[in-house]
Amino acid sequence: MSADPSADRQEADQSAAARTVPLARGLSAKLLLLTIAFVLLAEVLIFLPSVASYRMAWLKERLGTAAAVSVVLVQGDPQSLSRSAQDDVLAAMGATAIAVRDGGVSRLLAVADMPPSVDEHIAVADTGMAEAIAGALDTLVFGGERMLRVYGPVGDSDKEFELIMPDRRLREAMLTYSRTVALIALLLSLVTATLVYAAIDRIMIRPIRAMTRSMLSFSQAPDDPSRVISPAARADEIGVAERELSMMQERLQRMLAEQKHLADLGLAVSKINHDMRNILASAQLMSDRLRQAKDPAVQAFAPKLLRTLDRAVAYSEGVLAYGRTQEAPPxxxxxxxxxxxxxxxxxxxxxxxxxxxxxxxxxxxxxxxxxxxxxxxxxxxxxxxxxxxxxxxxxxxxxxxxxxxxxxxxxxxxxxxxxxxxxxxxxxxxxxxxxxxxxxxxxxxxxxxxxxxxxxxxxxxxxxxxxxxxxxxxxxxxxxxxxxxxxxxxxxxxx
The missing domain is CATH 3.30.565.10 (Histidine kinase-like ATPase, C-terminal domain)
Structure with a gap:
């Protein structure tokens, strides 16, 4: 035993702290964080095709508006439309030029300020999902100052419409959409994580925590039958673990009881052994005197008596050895x-x-x-x-x-x-x-x-x-x- 009570208390406190799991390091906190992380990861994987589809839909909508304006201009006289009216139409659409291709002939219907070059050509009818995702990421990261040429048929028309436009409005719309999706994803991840956490906490974490408390409590007093866990009537792995833990604790209690019996037996024999050896020593002296008798029956009986007394001494020591250690090698x-x-x-x-x-x-x-x-x-x-x-x-x-x-x-x-x-x-x-x-x-x-x-x-x-x-x-x-x-x-x- 330690001579310093404060050292014993400190060691007990350290042992208790080692047996206690902080909330931040517990399974519940880890489960909640992992659920949020995995839901956000799933949302990221969903976000990429979603924002790409939004970009293509936005461009198709603008191209459809351009097609409607083109029909009006083609049926009328494009030259009769004043410059200010053309600018108003193009400004409303966020474009700099509108053109239509019919029968291999391209006609420029309205133009505000024709750019010297176009940075990206987008065929809305022939763009695949992988190309659309790459284009969406490119617009989000590097866009805002580039010129786009968007072209393709609209509806069942055999005409092909073209739209020259900057990507500033497109990028702003995509950023607004991305923020909305991110907020919804975060809210969805929190709700999902809470529901998953509540379900798994009730189904798994609480029973595991109860088994942990039972093991810690059992280790403090393994001879107390009330410390044995009471398994729930469950047919899953948790139920099997609880039943196995209960049976293991019961077996350990029986083993401890047997060891205590053996220890008590060894202690009792050790107390008796000293007096028994003295009594048997006296009996051995008397048997030695019996050897001197001339009676043939006594002479035949005396060696057996000596062997019996020797074995009696060995048996008392053997029982003590059984309760204390193992048998000697034969x-x-x-x-x-x-x-x-x-x-x-x-x-x-x-x-x-x-x-x-x-x-x-x-x-x-x-x-x-x-x-x-x-x-x-x-x-x-x-x-x-x-x-x-x-x-x-x-x-x-x-x-x-x-x-x-x-x-x-x-x-x-x-x-x-x-x-x-x-x-x-x-x-x-x-x-x-x-x-x-x-x-x-x-x-x-x-x-x-x-x-x-x-x-x-x-x-x-x-x-x-x-x-x-x-x-x-x-x-x-x-x-x-x-x-x-x-x-x-x-x-x-x-x-």
Missing amino acids: ARRRLRLRRLVEEVHGLLDIGEGIEFVNAVPPDFEIDADADQLFRLLTNLARNAVQAMAADTESALVRRLTVSAERKGSVSRILIADTGPGLPPKARENLFAAFRGSARSGGTGLGLAIAQELARAHGGGVELVESVGGRTVFAVTIPDQPVRLEAARGILRRPA
């Missing part, structure tokens, strides 16, 4: 399995009416750690005996059979009993400590320890069969692999 040797099974039989507290059958062949050898394999078989055999001991019906066959077989370099030990079988809950949590017990009040540590010891040998424990009247566990232990260097050394030795 010290593997070649063993005669039948003799080891006989020792397991001698240690079991088998009640009346239960038969123990050692069906292991006398010459069967296995490559394993003697103490760890003894513990493994003892746990499995004791579970079988306890399951059969619960049946008190005298007519029932209660038999525990231990057999073995070898397939190549793999040894397989079968522990079969005629008990009632495992209940479904025990089969679901078969090798889980504190959850895999088939008896009321059991801890389930026996199968968990057996599985850990078998895996330390590179094998495993599996439930082969479990029905009423027959339960079979199989322990698989492969021989340890031969080191390549050692095998080469043996092959190189002279015969």
